[in-house]
Amino acid sequence: MHLTPATVRHRDAFLVMARDHRVAGADRYGRALEDFDVFLARILSQSRPSALPPGRVPQSHFWLLDDDQTRVLACGRLRHRLLPDLEVEGGHIGYDVSPAVRGRGVGTRLLALLLVEARRLALSRVLITCDDDNIPSRRVIEKNGGQPIAPTISPESGKSVRRYWVRTSQ
Helix, strand or coil, X not given: CEEEECCHHHHHHHHHHHHHHHHCXXXXXXXXXXXXXXXXXXXXXXXXXXXXXXXXXXXXXXXXXXXXXXXXXXXXXXXXXXXXXXXXXXXXXXXXXXXXXXCXXXXXXXXXXXXXXHHHCCCCEEEEEEECCCHHHHHHHHHCCCEEEEEEECCCCXXXXXXXXXXXXX
C-alpha cells in the first residue's frame, strides 16, 4: 500500500471509492461524484492557512492506494494543529476506509502512514478521536499505540467519544 497526497492523477480510482461509500449508505464523497475538480480544489486549498475561514486549521488530505496504485483504499486527513473543539472531537487525524476493503488491515496501515506524515510536521504526538461504539476504529488506533485519555461527549451527536494520544515515533 502507498500513501499519496490527494491528486487529480488518481481521479478515477477515487471516484470508484466514493461510489462504494454511496452504495454503503454514506455519502461522504457526494461532492466529488458531482464535480471532482471542484471537490479536489476545495480539499487541496485546506492545507493553505490563507485560504481558510476563521476557526479552521490547515489540513492535508491523503489517499491510500493499493500496490498497483489503481485503487484508492482509504482516505486520511491530517490537521496541522488543534483548536479547542478539535480536542473534544476530530483531533489531528481523521480517516475512513472504503467499505469494499474494511476488515483487512487497511485502516491500521493508513494510520501508521499518517503518523509518519505527522512526524514530518514536527508533531511528536497526535490526538485521534472516534465514536465510542466504533469498535473497528478503536482497534486501528490502539494497534498504532493509542493511549486512551478521558472520553467526552460530542456536542453535535450527543454520543460518547473516545480520545487517544498517539506518539508519532516508535
